[in-house]
Amino acid sequence: MMLDVKTAAGSEAAAPPEEREAPLAVTGLSHAFGERQALREVSFALRRGERTVLLGLNGAGKTTLFSLITRLYDHKSGQVRIFGWEIKEKPSEALRRIGVVFQLPTLDLDLTVAQNLFYHAALHGLPRHVAAARIAREIERVGLTDRMHEKARTLSGGQRRRVEIARALVHEPKLLLLDEPTVGLDIASRQFLLDHVRMLCREEGLAVLWATHLIDEVDAEARVIVLHRGRLLAEGPVPEVIRNANASSMREAFDVLTGERRA
Amino acid sequence: MKPAHYYRCLVGIVWREALRFLNQRGRFVAALVRPLVWLLIFAAGFRFVLGVSIIPPYETYVPYEEYIAPGLIGMIQLFQGMQSSLSMVWDREMGSMRTLLVSPLPRWFLLTAKMVAAVIVSVLQAYVFLAIAYFWGIEPPPLGYLTVLPALILSGMMLSALGLFLSSAIRQLENFAGVMNFVIFPMFFASSALYPLWHVKEASLTLFYLCWANPFTHAVELVRFALYEKFDPQSAAMVIAALVVFMSLAIYGYDPGRGLIVRRGGAE
Numbered sequence: 009m010m011l012d013v014k015t016a017a018g019s020e021a022a023a024p025p026e027e028r029e030a031p032l033a034v035t036g037l038s039h040a041f042g043e044r045q046a047l048r049e050v051s052f053a054l055r056r057g058e059r060t061v062l063l064g065l066n067g068a069g070k071t072t073l074f075s076l077i078t079r080l081y082d083h084k085s086g087q088v089r090i091f092g093w094e095i096k097e098k099p100s101e102a103l104r105r106i107g108v109v110f111q112l113p114t115l116d117l118d119l120t121v122a123q124n125l126f127y128h129a130a131l132h133g134l135p136r137h138v139a140a141a142r143i144a145r146e147i148e149r150v151g152l153t154d155r156m157h158e159k160a161r162t163l164s165g166g167q168r169r170r171v172e173i174a175r176a177l178v179h180e181p182k183l184l185l186l187d188e189p190t191v192g193l194d195i196a197s198r199q200f201l202l203d204h205v206r207m208l209c210r211e212e213g214l215a216v217l218w219a220t221h222l223i224d225e226v227d228a229e230a231r232v233i234v235l236h237r238g239r240l241l242a243e244g245p246v247p248e249v250i251r252n253a254n255a256s257s258m259r260e261a262f263d264v265l266t267g268e269r270r271a
Numbered sequence: 272m273k274p275a276h277y278y279r280c281l282v283g284i285v286w287r288e289a290l291r292f293l294n295q296r297g298r299f300v301a302a303l304v305r306p307l308v309w310l311l312i313f314a315a316g317f318r319f320v321l322g323v324s325i326i327p328p329y330e331t332y333v334p335y336e337e338y339i340a341p342g343l344i345g346m347i348q349l350f351q352g353m354q355s356s357l358s359m360v361w362d363r364e365m366g367s368m369r370t371l372l373v374s375p376l377p378r379w380f381l382l383t384a385k386m387v388a389a390v391i392v393s394v395l396q397a398y399v400f401l402a403i404a405y406f407w408g409i410e411p412p413p414l415g416y417l418t419v420l421p422a423l424i425l426s427g428m429m430l431s432a433l434g435l436f437l438s439s440a441i442r443q444l445e446n447f448a449g450v451m452n453f454v455i456f457p458m459f460f461a462s463s464a465l466y467p468l469w470h471v472k473e474a475s476l477t478l479f480y481l482c483w484a485n486p487f488t489h490a491v492e493l494v495r496f497a498l499y500e501k502f503d504p505q506s507a508a509m510v511i512a513a514l515v516v517f518m519s520l521a522i523y524g525y526d527p528g529r530g531l532i533v534r535r536g537g538a539e
Contacts, residue, residue: 078373082528100272104375114370118294119287130283131374133276
């Protein structure tokens with residue numbers, strides 16, 4: 009696998025087909041739990057090097073969407089393609105290209121930071137020396153090198169989130185999914201996270217899907233997807249979405265789109 | 272995904288389990304104290320109440336302590352299997368189950384690796400128990416310590432698979448008291464762990480059939496025979512059958528397309 013990844017990422021000239029595919033393409037995705045329709049005909053695509061904010065209130069279907077994209081369970085209708093690989097048909101090919109930061113904290117608090125990261129690397133089948141180099145690099149980028157051998161329990165909430173981002177990147181995915189990553193964090197940690205993810209988009213060409221219910225996290229440079237009660241109401245660059253809704257701010261646009269207020 | 276990926280993943284999962292285990296020495300001690308209390312106190316007290324006649328695999332009269340030793344090994348493995356299933360539920364709540372399931376390796380393999388890790392821990396515990404029991408006069412033939420190993424692995428796998436299946440099927444498993452009451456106690460008491468089944472047969476035929484159908488009985492018997500360098504094909508067959516059934520149910524339960532995980536859905 010190591011070799012495959014290198015050739016895929018390294019030789020731009022002879023780009024394999026997947027290099028031309030969208031990092032994430034969701035088409036006509038619907039999902040229901042019994043009677044409750046969680047997602048209805050949702051379609052969108054992410055682009056390389058761009059950060060897309062998935063904006064929706066609690067219960068809008070964000071977590072369901074994440075669960076389907078990461079194949080916690082299968083979708084029944086529609087398609088989810090990761091760099092061209094349909095997740096249901098080729099879960100292994102799709103999953104190894106995704107990095108995920110879940111809404112709930114997922115570090116093992118009794119293990120050290122390094123042990124948590126090596127465990128993740130093993131789950132992706134990385135050889136130890138490769139893992140060691142990447143772990144050192146990622147943990148340095150989030151500024152926690154000196155905490156490497158401390159128990160995760162001793163870290164603050166913001167630091168744990170940073171470790172989770174580092175962990176999500178150890179297998180060098182080109183698509184990063186973050187489900188409400190800033191919940192419970194202080195302002196400084198939020199800012200760090202946002203800056204770090206922006207840097208990843210800019211310098212590494214990562215495609216990022218950032219789910220949130222906080223309108224403040226939608227800034228003018230990002231693209232936005234507005235999800236409400238399982239439906240996709242708008243998608244595009246933030247200024248465009250605001251303009252199309254005849255609104256003057258994202259907050260107003262969100263209210264108009266969701267029918268909370270007439271324009 | 273090549274075999275090397277599978278191998279590294281398996282090593283990683285076992286390694287994490289070992290680290291967690293080393294970090295929770297209290298758990299290790301607790302897991303040993305339980306059967307030792309039974310051996311050192313309960314068995315001593317019951318020694319003269321319950322006569323054990325000569326039944327296979329024993330070739331002579333055995334003291335009660337010696338009779339229940341394999342049953343207590345079964346108890347260790349039963350607790351370990353249930354504990355690992357509970358930790359799966361906690362893992363699920365804590366989200367580390369999610370980290371496991373986004374691994375690109377197939378889900379059946381991830382679950383099997385989890386199981387192997389749990390079995391290694393339970394086999395270690397069983398040997399520590401046997402070592403302590405030795406000083407209490409439980410002295411199976413020396414070769415028995417070797418022949419019991421495959422039996423321990425098999426019974427450990429079966430009980431871990433049961434735990435895995437329960438963790439996929441039952442949501443309200445957070446409460447250990449519930450598991451004690453509804454899984455551990457019925458399985459332990461309705462088995463040949465504490466009394467030979469012919470004793471049970473004298474008391475109640477229905478109960479005898481119940482004990483006989485209990486996979487735990489066969490796990491205990493498999494270990495009992497193996498500890499005395501003997502092989503009980505019937506128990507082995509029953510344990511393997513139970514392992515296959517529980518493991519299939521667990522894999523079904525965690526299947527992204529059909530399993531219970533689908534019906535349950537995301538917690539939004």
